[in-house]
Amino acid sequence: MTVPDPLRVVLVGAGLMGRAWRDTIEAAPDVELAGIADIDPAAAAEAAAALGRPVPTGTDGVALAAATGARAIVNVTVPEAHHPVTTAALFAGLDVLGEKPVAPTVAQALSLAAASEVTGRLFMVSQSRRWNPQLFALRAMAEELGAAGSLTTEFFRAPHFPGFREEMAHPLLVDMAIHPFDSARFVLGAEPVAAYCESHNPPWSWFAGDAAATAVFEMTGGVRYTYAGSWCSPGRQTSWNGEWRLSAEKGSAHWDGDHDPVLEAEFTPAARTPSPFSGIEGALVVFTDALRTGVPPMGEVHENVLSLAMVEATVRSADSGRRVLIDDVLAEAHAEAIRNEANPDVRDALAAWPSVRGVLTGG
Ligand SMILES: NC(=O)c1ccc[n+]([C@@H]2O[C@H](COP(=O)([O-])OP(=O)(O)OC[C@H]3O[C@@H](n4cnc5c(N)ncnc54)[C@H](O)[C@@H]3O)[C@@H](O)[C@H]2O)c1
Incomplete structure (x- = not known):
């Protein structure tokens, strides 16, 4: 895969976490912040003003990426906007690094995994605490x-x-x-x-x-x-x-x-080299490396979905008082994702999965 150096990205979502991402992208040597988008234009303008150099802003991340020649977006919008913003970006040929949670529901997360398959674009979820x-x-x-x-x-x-x-x-x-x-x-x-x-x-x-x-x-x-x-x-x-x-x-x-x-054990542990990655900086490095090598990174959408399934299972168990099987959560989410999918290619991709767990775990 040919990836320009630096990788030009548009930041979508200029709230609290978006501003942390702005500073991280700005500090990354091989990534260039091409623009900042937020449905609230004042939020985007305010986030850009703090940079001390002119950075284009807009209300639509995909349109701004097209106007600025960006190759990827970093989606730091509210969870309810993760599915529409990421889907639009993937279908516009952009790779996506998105904040957790992958989506508000497992059904939407499955739709995003299938959209990544259909478009062939990388969608990686930044689960920042994993990069500790x-x-x-x-x-x-x-x-x-x-x-x-x-x-x-x-x-x-x-x-x-x-x-x-x-x-x-x-x-x-x-x-x-x-x-x-x-x-x-x-x-x-x-x-x-x-x-x-x-x-x-x-x-x-x-x-x-x-x-x-x-x-x-x-x-x-x-x-x-x-x-x-x-x-x-x-x-x-x-x-x-x-x-x-x-x-x-x-x-x-x-x-x-x-x-x-x-x-604490009765053997001497092996010497270890500390992981070079940390927090959202680590996620950004891993994302850009994955685009350059083509090797799927940890946090690739399929790999992330089972963490959200754990959340959905606990909520369901707390509300019902019953033990909940993760495979039941996945089966119901899969059926819901197929039922609600607006894009026929994504619906076909979802319907063709032989096993949801198998697809998510690479089995
Ligand atoms: N990894 C972490 O430790 C961590 C910490 C805080 C937040 N987060 C995650 O980051 C994301 C953002 O959280 P936040 O605290 O910055 O929220 P926030 O409400 O401060 O900011 C979200 C921004 O997204 C914008 N937005 C909403 N819909 C949009 C759309 N369709 N297009 C463009 N912009 C849109 C809003 O106008 C707002 O400015 C959430 O998914 C949250 O879970 C992660």
Whole structure:
């Protein structure tokens, strides 16, 4: 694949996270910010003004990419806009690096995976916390520790978020827990099979929806992943990554989420080279490398969808009081995606998938 150097990209979405991406793109040596788009033209103009050089702005990312000769977009819009903005970009021949979540629903995420197949364009989801070098170290420890038994994450914080998070039905599960769920898949090298979850809202909560939840996942290979969290937890705070413990055949590994993880075992761990990637900067490097090499990156849309399926399964379990099979979530999402698909080529691609899990996991 021929990719110009630098890679010209349009940033779509100039909100809080969009401005972090603007600075990251601007600082990247082999990427050039060609324009900034936002449906709110004042937001785009304000984000561009801070750059100290003229940068074109607009309200439509795809039109702006065409006008500026950009080759890709970075989609940092609100989750509800992820599907329409990314679909339009893929069909305009643009590659896409998109913020998490891939889409608000697994059905929309499947549609995006199929759109990427039909167009042949790369769609990578930036799940920023996966690109943490400490998490890579934890994964390396997990590999050395042999068969995994249990992995746990505790996440207890007390943030105030004026706005949509304080009004959502499941703010912790939907807005935050996707990060540790995605990280758990990575650490274990395992995929979710089933989820049981209870959520509740402590009486003192300043959230309208359930700000606390406990979830147990059965993962492939029989290992259990347990997540316990609260977003209205005054007192001792965990890190934003949460506190992690892995119990495995040959010992254990612990990560406080802020420092290097610690291994406790009766063998000497191998020397490790730290991962060179970190946060959204890491995701951008991996995206540009993938365009140059043609090798699908971690976070490629198919690979990301099961993290969102874990979120959807926990919400469904919390609402129903039942254990939920991930394959049921995928089957229903697949049927919904086919039913709602407006593009006949994408619908045909979805309908041709022999197995949703198989397509998502490359099996
Ligand atoms: N990885 C992380 O740690 C992290 C942290 C915060 C937010 N995020 C994600 O980043 C995304 C953006 O979050 P945010 O906090 O910046 O939200 P935000 O509300 O501050 O900004 C979103 C922007 O998107 C614009 N927008 C909406 N629809 C659009 C469209 N169709 N075309 C162009 N622009 C459009 C809005 O006008 C707004 O300016 C979300 O998906 C969120 O989950 C990730």
